Structures are given as C-alpha cells and as structure tokens.
Amino acid sequence: MLLSEGLQFAYPSGTSLSLPDVSLEAGEQALILGPSGSGKSTLLGLWSGLLSPKQGTIQVGETEVHALTGRDRDHWRARHVGIVYQRPRLIESQSVFNNIALQSKLSGKPVDRAAILADMEGLQIAHLADRYPSDCSVGEQQRVGILRALVHAPQLILADEPTSALDTKNALAVADLLQQQAKLRGATLAVVTHDDRLRPLFSRTVELN
Amino acid sequence: MGTTWQLVMGYLRYRPLAATLSIGLLALGVGLLSLLVLLDQQLTRQFERNLAGIDLVIGAKGSPLQLVTSSIYHADAPTGNVPIAEVKAFGNPKHPLIEEAIPLALGDSYRGRRIVGTTQSFLGLYDASIAQGKTFDKPFEVVLGANAARKLALSLGDEFKSVHGLDDNPDLVHADGKSFSVSGILEPTGLVIDELIITQLQTVWDVHGSHDHGEEDAHDHDDHEGHDHDNHTGHDHADEHNVPTSEPRTLNPEPAAWYTKTDQNITALLAKFKGRNTMTLNFARNLNANTNLMAATPAVVMAQFSEQVSSAEDVIQALAIVIVLASMLSLLIILLNALRERKGDLSLLRALGATPGFIFGMVLLESVVLAILGSLAGLVLGRFGLWILNQQLADKYPVGQGAFALQTVEGYAVLGAIGLALIAALYPAWRAYRVDPGL
Structure with a gap:
C-alpha cells in the first residue's frame, strides 16, 4: 500500500539525506524510530507529498505521489492522508466540531454530522462539539487532532511524534487510540517518533540512523 | 467556497x-x-420640484439668487417691492408671452412662518388641495400649509396677529391690526407651500395700510428682512415695509384681476410662459435692461448656485x-x-x-x-x-x-x-x- 524506494532528499543548505526503502501493506501499522536529525519528519513530509524528493519514488495505493502536480498532490493529500501532530494544531477561531469537519470539507467529501458526532462520542469529546479549542484540555485537543486525521477515512495516517510531550500513561493511551482507530478504518498507520516507549505496541519497526 | x-x-x-x-x-x-x-x-x-413650472420671477432689482430664493423657496429676504403699475401688463391674460402670472406680497410672518399674500392660483401652482375647511375667500382668512398647521398647532377658526418681518420678534407684532383667521388647512405636498401661511393680496395690503405708523416709529424697519431698499426708486415710507401707498383700507374681497390695482405694490411675480421661443428667451434680458424691474430665470439661477x-x-x-x-x-x-x-x-x-x-x-x-x-x-x-x-x-x-x-x-x-x-x-x-x- 505504501512503497517508498531509493529516496534522497536535498535540504536547502545543500545537505543530502538518503532514506531507507519502506514497504507497508494496506492496514499495516509501523513505528518509524530514530534519533533527532535522522530524517523522521523529512520522511513523513515526503510520504505526505509536502516535500519533494531529489530522487526516488513513493507510491501510495495506486498513486505515484510525486508524479502529481502541486495542486493535484494537495488534493490527493486532502483525500487520502491524515496527519497527527505532536501538538494538536487546531484552528482557534473554529469550534471543535468544525476543526474536525474541516478535513472532510477539504477532502471534498460531504460532512456527515451524525457520523462525526458518533466518532466524537467514541473518543469522549462529543460534549465539546460547540466549544472552542481554548476551552479544551490538552488531552482533549489531542483527541480532536487525532479524529481530524481520521474523519475523511484516509488510506494513510501519518503521526509525527504524537506522544513525545506526554507522560507514559497518556503516551500509551494516545498510541493505543491511534492504532485502534486506524484498524477500525482499515488505514495504514506510520508513527514517526524517537519515543522508545511505543516500541512494544508495534509489530513492525523501521529504524532510521 | x-x-x-x-x-x-x-x-x-x-x-x-x-x-x-x-x-x-x-x-x-x-x-x-x-x-x-x-x-x-x-x-x-x-x-426642481419647487420650481413648479415657473419660468420667470419678476421683482425689484437686486440679487437674482435672492429674488428666486425669496419668491420660490421662501428662504431669503425679498429684494424689495414693485408697483403693480409696472407689472400689470404681465398679469393680463391677453399677454402674448405669459400664460399665467401669480403675484406675491411678502413681508409678514407668524412665529417664523411666512405669510404669503397671493391669489388662488398660488395653490394650483403646487397642486395643493384643501384638507380641512375652505380656501381664503375674504381678507384676513388664511390657509395653512400642512407643516405650518402642525408646527404652529393651529386649527380651523384659530386667530393670530402677524409679525412684521420674518423674525419672531414680539416688538414687531401688528398688535393693533386685525387678527388673521384660519379658514383652511392644506394637504401635505412635500413642497415649500407646506411651510407657508397663505392669504389674499388684499390682506397684506390691509395689514400694512391700516396699522398706526406712529407706533411703527419704534420699529427699526431698516433692519428687518434686509430688504434692498436702495435698488428701487420712487418709494415712499410705506415701501420700506413692503406695503403699498394706497389710501382705502377696506376689507373688501380680493378682486379677480389683481393687476388692475395699480396703486398697490407686490413683492414678486411668478410667471409661466405660453411657450418657448426667441421672444421668451429675450424677455428677461429686455426687462432687466430697460425697466426698473429684475427678471430672473429660476432654473438658470439655481444652476449657477449649484x-x-x-x-x-x-x-x-x-x-x-x-x-x-x-x-x-x-x-x-x-x-x-x-x-x-x-x-x-x-x-x-x-x-x-x-x-x-x-x-x-x-x-x-x-x-x-x-x-x-x-x-x-x-x-x-x-x-x-x-x-x-x-x-x-x-x-x-x-x-x-x-x-x-x-x-x-x-x-x-x-x-x-x-x-x-x-x-x-x-x-x-x-x-x-x-x-x-x-x-
């Protein structure tokens, strides 16, 4: 489902980075582990189409990601990729519900209010639907951010250090939530982190040096 | 979106x-x-609306703008008086150029509202109709414009005494004069007539002819209204008050042909032409050049003002x-x-x-x-x-x-x-x- 081969990325400074080949099956869940500066976030940027490789190919499903033009790649990302951040990164001027529904709207899919509220209920944040992010706790915001990455039923869920700012209990809870939701939706999950606490939760691990 | x-x-x-x-x-x-x-x-x-189809205003020499604003918009002091003898030809229905000429005698007011001495045709000029009562059939009967009636809180049959000039100055009340009586109130027109108190020419002539001039000596008539008294000649004491010189001061009904009262004065004449031709174009110019009168074309004057x-x-x-x-x-x-x-x-x-x-x-x-x-x-x-x-x-x-x-x-x-x-x-x-x- 995700096939990444011969990737090389050139930073604006001129430094070049070679990244390992990765192949993930549809629905597979993988932990991409590596220390700071090993290129974890760069790999995520390349997989999501936010960055362009100097060399190599990335295929997600039937799509050759970097063969798409910029605009088409944006549309592809909106429809098929869900991104979870270390910080929730919510839009403060929009309600919690609208923050979640935003990804659906950008993907061009109709907003199914009932389905979203049901998902919010499942994550125990339904009561926050009409509130604004500033009215929510950090944990609640994190769940809103996760649901936003799932709401449009993407093929690929990419999580960038989703647990590194959390204590162990919450880190494991967030990772568990991600895994459950990805499985529920049949999406491929790649969690990029330097957080070793998550290693036991994943059967597939890719190490970056 | x-x-x-x-x-x-x-x-x-x-x-x-x-x-x-x-x-x-x-x-x-x-x-x-x-x-x-x-x-x-x-x-x-x-x-434009208040022009009411008036082609020409004829009055005493002075500022054309003042003549138009005082006679049509009733928003300025008149330029002075003119003897009817000098304008009688224009009132004659047989005049070759003028279709209709409506005389105005101004000079008095009541609580800041102008009293306009005129003929019944003045109401027709603004398509004004009587809402209550009847029109002014006799001297000292007045018809009130809709706003004037409302703001002065006057009703049919109410009486009042006029004030000399346009300022609401109690010292200038014609205390010895006959009271005005409200005979009618007009429907609102949205035009300047709504603001006026309208009566017969004879009323204005009577007010100024019958009051005691000895008492008037206490008034400063040079100051009221700012009339340009220097621009018309041959006037006597009565002229300084926009009043006529005639002797009889009876309260007879206004004669149909106002222009026959050649011993009286009026303030201005509102004229409509029978048509437009070279002669009408030159009419005002000839009057201004060859007579003691001033003729102003309101549309032209107001365009210049604009x-x-x-x-x-x-x-x-x-x-x-x-x-x-x-x-x-x-x-x-x-x-x-x-x-x-x-x-x-x-x-x-x-x-x-x-x-x-x-x-x-x-x-x-x-x-x-x-x-x-x-x-x-x-x-x-x-x-x-x-x-x-x-x-x-x-x-x-x-x-x-x-x-x-x-x-x-x-x-x-x-x-x-x-x-x-x-x-x-x-x-x-x-x-x-x-x-x-x-x-």
Whole structure:
C-alpha cells in the first residue's frame, strides 16, 4: 500500500539525506524510530507529498505521489492522508466540531454530522462539539487532532511524534487510540517518533540512523 | 467556497476589534460620500420640484439668487417691492408671452412662518388641495400649509396677529391690526407651500395700510428682512415695509384681476410662459435692461448656485475619498497583521490539503467581506446623517419621498470600495499563498 524506494532528499543548505526503502501493506501499522536529525519528519513530509524528493519514488495505493502536480498532490493529500501532530494544531477561531469537519470539507467529501458526532462520542469529546479549542484540555485537543486525521477515512495516517510531550500513561493511551482507530478504518498507520516507549505496541519497526 | 467562508467568518468573529476598526473607517468614508450623494439628490429634487413650472420671477432689482430664493423657496429676504403699475401688463391674460402670472406680497410672518399674500392660483401652482375647511375667500382668512398647521398647532377658526418681518420678534407684532383667521388647512405636498401661511393680496395690503405708523416709529424697519431698499426708486415710507401707498383700507374681497390695482405694490411675480421661443428667451434680458424691474430665470439661477456650491462639495468629496483610501491602508495593515498571527493556521491548512489558491482566495474573501460590511455600514451611516440633518432642518428643507433610496452612484462607490479592497489584499494574499506547509 505504501512503497517508498531509493529516496534522497536535498535540504536547502545543500545537505543530502538518503532514506531507507519502506514497504507497508494496506492496514499495516509501523513505528518509524530514530534519533533527532535522522530524517523522521523529512520522511513523513515526503510520504505526505509536502516535500519533494531529489530522487526516488513513493507510491501510495495506486498513486505515484510525486508524479502529481502541486495542486493535484494537495488534493490527493486532502483525500487520502491524515496527519497527527505532536501538538494538536487546531484552528482557534473554529469550534471543535468544525476543526474536525474541516478535513472532510477539504477532502471534498460531504460532512456527515451524525457520523462525526458518533466518532466524537467514541473518543469522549462529543460534549465539546460547540466549544472552542481554548476551552479544551490538552488531552482533549489531542483527541480532536487525532479524529481530524481520521474523519475523511484516509488510506494513510501519518503521526509525527504524537506522544513525545506526554507522560507514559497518556503516551500509551494516545498510541493505543491511534492504532485502534486506524484498524477500525482499515488505514495504514506510520508513527514517526524517537519515543522508545511505543516500541512494544508495534509489530513492525523501521529504524532510521 | 463554503469552507473558505466559514474560515473567514470565524477569523472575523475571533478578532472583532481589528475587523470593527477596518469596517468603521471604511464606513466613515463611504458614509460621507453617501451623505453627499443623498444631499445633492435631495437638494436637486427639492429645487426642481419647487420650481413648479415657473419660468420667470419678476421683482425689484437686486440679487437674482435672492429674488428666486425669496419668491420660490421662501428662504431669503425679498429684494424689495414693485408697483403693480409696472407689472400689470404681465398679469393680463391677453399677454402674448405669459400664460399665467401669480403675484406675491411678502413681508409678514407668524412665529417664523411666512405669510404669503397671493391669489388662488398660488395653490394650483403646487397642486395643493384643501384638507380641512375652505380656501381664503375674504381678507384676513388664511390657509395653512400642512407643516405650518402642525408646527404652529393651529386649527380651523384659530386667530393670530402677524409679525412684521420674518423674525419672531414680539416688538414687531401688528398688535393693533386685525387678527388673521384660519379658514383652511392644506394637504401635505412635500413642497415649500407646506411651510407657508397663505392669504389674499388684499390682506397684506390691509395689514400694512391700516396699522398706526406712529407706533411703527419704534420699529427699526431698516433692519428687518434686509430688504434692498436702495435698488428701487420712487418709494415712499410705506415701501420700506413692503406695503403699498394706497389710501382705502377696506376689507373688501380680493378682486379677480389683481393687476388692475395699480396703486398697490407686490413683492414678486411668478410667471409661466405660453411657450418657448426667441421672444421668451429675450424677455428677461429686455426687462432687466430697460425697466426698473429684475427678471430672473429660476432654473438658470439655481444652476449657477449649484455650481458655486459644487466647489464645497468637491472638497468634502475629496476628504471622503481620502478617508476611503486610508481605510484601505488600514485594511492592508490589518490583513498583514492577521497573516502573521495566522501563519500557523495557514501552514496547517496547506498540510491538510488546502491549495495555495484556496489560501489566496481566503485572504481576498476576508478583505471583500470587510469592504462589503464597511460599505453597507457607510450607506446606513449616510442615511443616518441625512435623518439627523432632516431632524434639524425639516422645517425648511423637508426630505422628499424616496430620499433614503439607494442611488446608482452609491452602488458604484460600493463596487469601488470592493475593488480597492481586492487590490489592498493582493500583497497579503500573495504572501499567504507562499506559506510553507511544513509539518
């Protein structure tokens, strides 16, 4: 489902980075582990189409990601990729519900209010639907951010250090939530982190040096 | 569009102060422009409607503008009196050029409202009809314009004594004169007649002919009304009061042919031509050159007056445009500040799949929404300004029907503001377009 081969990325400074080949099956869940500066976030940027490789190919499903033009790649990302951040990164001027529904709207899919509220209920944040992010706790915001990455039923869920700012209990809870939701939706999950606490939760691990 | 709209409205609600500032400044500029347009439209409309088809005003020599404003708009002091003997030919129905000539005898008032001595034709000039009572059949009977009746709180049968001149000066009351009696009240017309007290010519002649001149010595007649007494010759003491010199002061009904009373004076004559030809074009010129009379064409005089006023309008209009441009500058600054604040949001939107075009459009839409809101607020503000002015000046310059209706020029002003807002938003939108999506 995700096939990444011969990737090389050139930073604006001129430094070049070679990244390992990765192949993930549809629905597979993988932990991409590596220390700071090993290129974890760069790999995520390349997989999501936010960055362009100097060399190599990335295929997600039937799509050759970097063969798409910029605009088409944006549309592809909106429809098929869900991104979870270390910080929730919510839009403060929009309600919690609208923050979640935003990804659906950008993907061009109709907003199914009932389905979203049901998902919010499942994550125990339904009561926050009409509130604004500033009215929510950090944990609640994190769940809103996760649901936003799932709401449009993407093929690929990419999580960038989703647990590194959390204590162990919450880190494991967030990772568990991600895994459950990805499985529920049949999406491929790649969690990029330097957080070793998550290693036991994943059967597939890719190490970056 | 729905997503963009939702995001833009969210941002405007989230930072209401900045939005309000921008909207307020634009509203001020558009409001000022709007008020100018509405006032101009009202003045032109009122000027034109009150002309009532009058082709020529004939009176004593002086300022043509003063003659027109005093005789048609009743907003200035008359230029003086003219003997009927000098204008009698114009009143004759057999006059080759003049279809109708309506005499006016001015000079008295009641609580600031002008008393106009005239003939019944004066009511016809404004298509005025009687709402209550009857018209003035006898001397000292008056018909009140609708506003005059309301504001003076006078009813049918009420009596009052007039004041010499237009100031409400108790020292100048014709205390020894006969009282005026309200015989009728007119339907509102939206014209200057609504503000007047109308009576027979004979009434004015009687008031000024019958009162005790010995008592008048206490009045300062040189000051009242500011009449230009230097410009007409051969007047006697009575002339200084806009009054005639005739001896009989009986309260006889007004004769049908006013122009036969050649021993009396009038203040002005409102004339309508039978048609337009070279002779009518030269008529006023001949009168001015060869007689002691002055003839003024109201349409020409008011057009000249409008030109003079337009230079003042130009200054206000320039000021309004400067304010609109300043509001656009503030819009640019507000959008750039917003851009800095929302850089994280814009980057997130790009990461979630929003295209650069979506982000560009979002900034433009925000600017346009602010421009539309500011413009609409401006249109409301302009009308509020007109309403306030109307509250202050309704007595003399009542607004007509449709005064608050949207004018075509205002539509252009709104479109112009939106266009300028789009231009102001181009740079911020371009910077937003280039926001790095980054993780």
